[in-house]
Structures are given as C-alpha cells and as structure tokens.
Amino acid sequence: MLFARSKLLSAREYLKAHFTEKVNWVQISDSEITSILSEAIADYKKEIEKLIVSDPEVSGNIALLVDYVIRYALKEKASDIHIEPLRTETLIRFRKDGMLHNVFTFPQKIHTAVIARFKILANAKIDEYRRPQDGRIEPADIPDVSLRVSFIPTLHGEKIVLRVLDDSGQTLTLNDLGFSEEQEKTLLQNIEKPFGMIVTSGPTGSGKTTTLYALLHALKNDSINISTLEDPVEYSLSGVNQMQINPRLDISFATGLRAFLRQDPDVIMVGEIRDAETMNMSANAAMTGHMVLTTIHTNDAPSAFVRFLEMGVDDFVLTSIINLVIAQRLVRRVCDKCTESVPLDPIIYSKLLEREDIISVFKENGVKKLEDLSTMKFSKGKGCDVCMNTGYKGRLGLYELLLPTKNIRDLILKHASSEEIKESAKKDGYKDMVSDGVTKVLAGRTTIEEVLRVTRHV
Ligand SMILES: [Zn+2]
Structure with a gap:
C-alpha cells in the first residue's frame, strides 16, 4: 500500500487534512487514494506556498510542509536539499545539476518546529541542537530512495542538508x-x-x-x-x-x-x-x-x-x-x-x-x-x-x-x-x-x- 510504512505523512492523513468535505476518506480504496493524491499534490511547490501563507505553526501543517519539501525535491531530481536559517527567515535551496537554486523561504517562527520534524524522521536527537548530528530518512512509500541528513548548529539556528541517495541499483552506462x-x-x-x-x-x-x-x-x-x-x-x-x-x-x-x-x-x-x-x-x-x-x-x-x-x-x-x-x-x-x-x-x-x-x-x-x-x-x-x-x-x-x-x-x-x-x-x-x-x-x-x-x- 502506498505510504504504508512511511514515517512521512500517510495518504489517508493527507486526505483527512485536506479533503474531508470532498471525499469519504475512510471508505475509499488504496488505488483511489493513489490517484486522488497524485492529482492533489501534482504541484508540491504550490502546496508548500499555500501552507506557508496559511497557518504554518499548526503542527499538522509542519509535518505536511516537511513531507512536501522532500517530495518536491525528489520530483525535481535535486541531489541535495539545504534548509538554512537566515536572520529573519529560513531559506530552502535545492542542488540540481551541481548548482544551488533558491526554491522558497518560510517564516523564522516555524524554523525550530521544522528542524524537529526532520529530526523525528531522521531518528536524530530532538533535544540536541548544539552539536552536529547525522541521520537517515528512508521513505517507505518512495522505493529506491533514501536521504542522508546532516544537522549543524549555525549562528541563526540549525542548518540541515539532505543528500538524496539512489538505492535503485540502476547504473548509468x-x-x-x-x-x-x-x-x-x-x-x-x-x-x-x-x-x-x-x-x-x-x-x-x-x-x-x-x-x-x-x-x-x-x-x-x-x-x-x-x-x-x-x-x-x-x-x-x-x-x-x-x-x-x-x-x-x-x-x-x-x-x-x-x-x-x-x-x-x-x-x-x-x-x-x-x-x-x-x-x-x-x-x-x-x-x-x-x-x-x-x-x-x-x-x-x-x-x-x-x-x-x-x-x-x-x-x-x-x-x-x-x-x-x-x-x-x-x-x-x-x-x-x-x-x-x-x-x-x-x-x-x-x-x-x-x-x-x-x-x-x-x-x-x-x-x-x-x-x-x-x-x-x-x-x-x-x-x-x-x-x-x-x-x-x-x-x-x-x-x-x-x-x-x-x-x-x-x-x-x-x-x-x-x-x-x-x-x-x-x-x-x-x-x-x-x-x-x-x-x-x-x-x-x-x-x-x-x-x-x-x-x-x-
Ligand atoms: Zn529548457
């Protein structure tokens, strides 16, 4: 089943959060979930922007935001995701074809919550924010991909870099x-x-x-x-x-x-x-x-x-x-x-x-x-x-x-x-x-x- 073992937000949770009026999410089948979901989140960037302007501090929204950032990066075939605290906001950049690109920024007030969500996903210590830490995210619903995560303390808060690792075993000729x-x-x-x-x-x-x-x-x-x-x-x-x-x-x-x-x-x-x-x-x-x-x-x-x-x-x-x-x-x-x-x-x-x-x-x-x-x-x-x-x-x-x-x-x-x-x-x-x-x-x-x-x- 799609999303089943994932620590990322499950498809049903997603639907529950967004489509309560539109669909009876309890009764629909997994394949229906798959198709509704793929339509619904066709454009992760738009979804992320919506979350940022709505009420990003709500804890469910933080989980969604983090989930979408990962999915959006994978969709864009980014090799690395950088989440960097600046003085007044947090910048997200993706590395694609060797070059970093600014993707979006989110308000500084949710920075700590976003970091905490990544730490949960990566099995890192939430209460450790003064020393560098490593972790790994293996989204069970996205086969053949894992993310190596590094947390480091910087002047304005912790910075995260996620490296996308390809476990598919497919090698280029x-x-x-x-x-x-x-x-x-x-x-x-x-x-x-x-x-x-x-x-x-x-x-x-x-x-x-x-x-x-x-x-x-x-x-x-x-x-x-x-x-x-x-x-x-x-x-x-x-x-x-x-x-x-x-x-x-x-x-x-x-x-x-x-x-x-x-x-x-x-x-x-x-x-x-x-x-x-x-x-x-x-x-x-x-x-x-x-x-x-x-x-x-x-x-x-x-x-x-x-x-x-x-x-x-x-x-x-x-x-x-x-x-x-x-x-x-x-x-x-x-x-x-x-x-x-x-x-x-x-x-x-x-x-x-x-x-x-x-x-x-x-x-x-x-x-x-x-x-x-x-x-x-x-x-x-x-x-x-x-x-x-x-x-x-x-x-x-x-x-x-x-x-x-x-x-x-x-x-x-x-x-x-x-x-x-x-x-x-x-x-x-x-x-x-x-x-x-x-x-x-x-x-x-x-x-x-x-x-x-x-x-x-x-
Ligand atoms: Zn072109």
Missing part, C-alpha cells in the same frame, strides 16, 4: 555519462585486462565515482567477485559487495582493503587514495593479479602520476600497474526542450579570448580567425518549464584518457613534471578535457560558458 565511442572502446579494453589499476581523477563533485560505477557495471558478471570500499556508499549496486568507511569502527581504506584481500577478490574499488599506505596496498593488490579501480584528487590526468610518486610509490611499480588514468569534469547539458542557436554573449567572447588552450582547440576544429568565434552560432537553452528556466537539463562529463605509453613510462621513471608528461602524451594522440569540451560545444551538447567554468584550473 558509459555512453549516458558522455564518453565518446572511441573513449568507451579504450575504457573497455583496459578494464578487461586481468590486473592493474584504473584511476579517475578530478576535484570533489566531478563525477569520478559515477564513472567507476559505470565501469563496475560494465565488468560485472557472475564469475567474478567485486568489492567496493566507499566513503560513504552513495548508490547500491546489486551483485557487488559494498563496504563503508567507518573511523569509529576502525574501517579505513587501508584496513578495509586488507580485509577484502582475504575474501578472494577479482575486482576491488577503493573509493579514494589519500595516503601512501592505501596507495601501496592498492599497488600490491594490482600487482598480484587484481583489478583495482580508484580515484585521486588531481586537476588533470598527467598530474595523477606525479601525485602517486609523491606518495612514495616505487616508479617502476607505478609504470607497471597503471592501465589507464581518466580525468574529468561535469558540465550541464543544454536543455533539449528550449535549445536555440545563438551567437556568444560579448562578455563570454571576451573571456574566451583569454583562454589560449580553448582557442587552439577551435583552430584545430577548423575555426580560422578569432573573429569567426564572435559571429558563430552555438546551442544554448533559453529557459523553459522543463529546466527550471536555467537552459540546462542534466549533466555530462568532459573526459581525458591517458594511457601510459612507452614514452610516458620513461618520463615517469625520470620523475618528469606533469607538463612534460602532457606534452609527450599529446604527441601520442592524447586529447585533454578542454578538447573534449570544445567537441561537445560544437555538437550542441553543452555551452562555452560551461566549459569555461569547469576548466578554469586545468
């Missing part, structure tokens, strides 16, 4: 993530090798883990044992053993990895390599016949080698275990529904002129003169209902794939700089993510603005 056919071929060739390491690099929020999940999905079959060590587990993958880092129980990347190695592994994903101990254990696992997938925080693919050497890995070991390094950034996709062909904004054009790296890729792609860029037309969303008027819907990756060719292995043995590695790789046909970005701009999949934004520090 490499193609969905924006890898080209050629890149996909390289990836598949390298994960099918019997042992070694595949590394994805990039800053937090660049989609590294999602790429590894897609690779695990491509690798998965009944004849191999796949284990992952994550901090935290953000998606559940069926048929994969997922373990979460827990410092209180002494489960770190290093101790977890040691335990996995006693469990007859074939493929191991180590969420992140942050220290020499984890790197050396991962390198050992890769050398002894295992496929290790991992991530590292570096700006680009060539820097990953330099960073590993700084961690004290033997250079010869490094050259023999790394199969492939991927570096990536996420850009927003142009909304299909409102895309149009327009010239560049003059401000963007002037910013573009400062970026020699991007200009040189345009030149390689047949743009002869710089002035041509000011008259060329590019795809851009003008904003519509589907994309919350942002002109963007969904995201895709900009990727660079670096294979350790003979030239690069020699440079690693010489402890060369990342610039030297990059120069040499280019001679072997390596294309960096700026180049991938320009290709995607020319294909109308993203915009120059997005490429400029995410490749500033490459």
Whole structure:
C-alpha cells in the first residue's frame, strides 16, 4: 500500500487534512487514494506556498510542509536539499545539476518546529541542537530512495542538508555519462585486462565515482567477485559487495582493503587514495593479479602520476600497474526542450579570448580567425518549464584518457613534471578535457560558458 510504512505523512492523513468535505476518506480504496493524491499534490511547490501563507505553526501543517519539501525535491531530481536559517527567515535551496537554486523561504517562527520534524524522521536527537548530528530518512512509500541528513548548529539556528541517495541499483552506462565511442572502446579494453589499476581523477563533485560505477557495471558478471570500499556508499549496486568507511569502527581504506584481500577478490574499488599506505596496498593488490579501480584528487590526468610518486610509490611499480588514468569534469547539458542557436554573449567572447588552450582547440576544429568565434552560432537553452528556466537539463562529463605509453613510462621513471608528461602524451594522440569540451560545444551538447567554468584550473 502506498505510504504504508512511511514515517512521512500517510495518504489517508493527507486526505483527512485536506479533503474531508470532498471525499469519504475512510471508505475509499488504496488505488483511489493513489490517484486522488497524485492529482492533489501534482504541484508540491504550490502546496508548500499555500501552507506557508496559511497557518504554518499548526503542527499538522509542519509535518505536511516537511513531507512536501522532500517530495518536491525528489520530483525535481535535486541531489541535495539545504534548509538554512537566515536572520529573519529560513531559506530552502535545492542542488540540481551541481548548482544551488533558491526554491522558497518560510517564516523564522516555524524554523525550530521544522528542524524537529526532520529530526523525528531522521531518528536524530530532538533535544540536541548544539552539536552536529547525522541521520537517515528512508521513505517507505518512495522505493529506491533514501536521504542522508546532516544537522549543524549555525549562528541563526540549525542548518540541515539532505543528500538524496539512489538505492535503485540502476547504473548509468558509459555512453549516458558522455564518453565518446572511441573513449568507451579504450575504457573497455583496459578494464578487461586481468590486473592493474584504473584511476579517475578530478576535484570533489566531478563525477569520478559515477564513472567507476559505470565501469563496475560494465565488468560485472557472475564469475567474478567485486568489492567496493566507499566513503560513504552513495548508490547500491546489486551483485557487488559494498563496504563503508567507518573511523569509529576502525574501517579505513587501508584496513578495509586488507580485509577484502582475504575474501578472494577479482575486482576491488577503493573509493579514494589519500595516503601512501592505501596507495601501496592498492599497488600490491594490482600487482598480484587484481583489478583495482580508484580515484585521486588531481586537476588533470598527467598530474595523477606525479601525485602517486609523491606518495612514495616505487616508479617502476607505478609504470607497471597503471592501465589507464581518466580525468574529468561535469558540465550541464543544454536543455533539449528550449535549445536555440545563438551567437556568444560579448562578455563570454571576451573571456574566451583569454583562454589560449580553448582557442587552439577551435583552430584545430577548423575555426580560422578569432573573429569567426564572435559571429558563430552555438546551442544554448533559453529557459523553459522543463529546466527550471536555467537552459540546462542534466549533466555530462568532459573526459581525458591517458594511457601510459612507452614514452610516458620513461618520463615517469625520470620523475618528469606533469607538463612534460602532457606534452609527450599529446604527441601520442592524447586529447585533454578542454578538447573534449570544445567537441561537445560544437555538437550542441553543452555551452562555452560551461566549459569555461569547469576548466578554469586545468
Ligand atoms: Zn529548457
């Protein structure tokens, strides 16, 4: 039954609160409830606004408000919900496609009650408001979704951030993530090798883990044992053993990895390599016949080698275990529904002129003169209902794939700089993510603005 085990407001409670005159809520069937409810709450935002202006302090209304905020965020496919106390009101923002958007504000007088409602749902302590707390909400009527909740004390009251976790086990394919056919071929060739390491690099929020999940999905079959060590587990993958880092129980990347190695592994994903101990254990696992997938925080693919050497890995070991390094950034996709062909904004054009790296890729792609860029037309969303008027819907990756060719292995043995590695790789046909970005701009999949934004520090 819909809403049955939920700690969120049940459908019958909802109807009782809102439709007493219209329907005899006691006698109607569950399927009728479902359809009435879906019509009634088709637009959560309107419902929330109604609650805020009516009498928000009534306790039933607080429960409804919190319920709708969660449902509205899920409907909008937000990845995070921020509930922030300001001086005179509380601001709700959703993160969508990597960007925060203001959604609405509610009066400060109900802030404490809203926080308390979230604490009840998340099994957090209601009377603790001076220390940070964590919790989890698992709405039973919304399958495959759970929310990780964090409460922190701030100057004007407690702030909550809810991260939406997808438990559906559905993984995006490499193609969905924006890898080209050629890149996909390289990836598949390298994960099918019997042992070694595949590394994805990039800053937090660049989609590294999602790429590894897609690779695990491509690798998965009944004849191999796949284990992952994550901090935290953000998606559940069926048929994969997922373990979460827990410092209180002494489960770190290093101790977890040691335990996995006693469990007859074939493929191991180590969420992140942050220290020499984890790197050396991962390198050992890769050398002894295992496929290790991992991530590292570096700006680009060539820097990953330099960073590993700084961690004290033997250079010869490094050259023999790394199969492939991927570096990536996420850009927003142009909304299909409102895309149009327009010239560049003059401000963007002037910013573009400062970026020699991007200009040189345009030149390689047949743009002869710089002035041509000011008259060329590019795809851009003008904003519509589907994309919350942002002109963007969904995201895709900009990727660079670096294979350790003979030239690069020699440079690693010489402890060369990342610039030297990059120069040499280019001679072997390596294309960096700026180049991938320009290709995607020319294909109308993203915009120059997005490429400029995410490749500033490459
Ligand atoms: Zn649109």
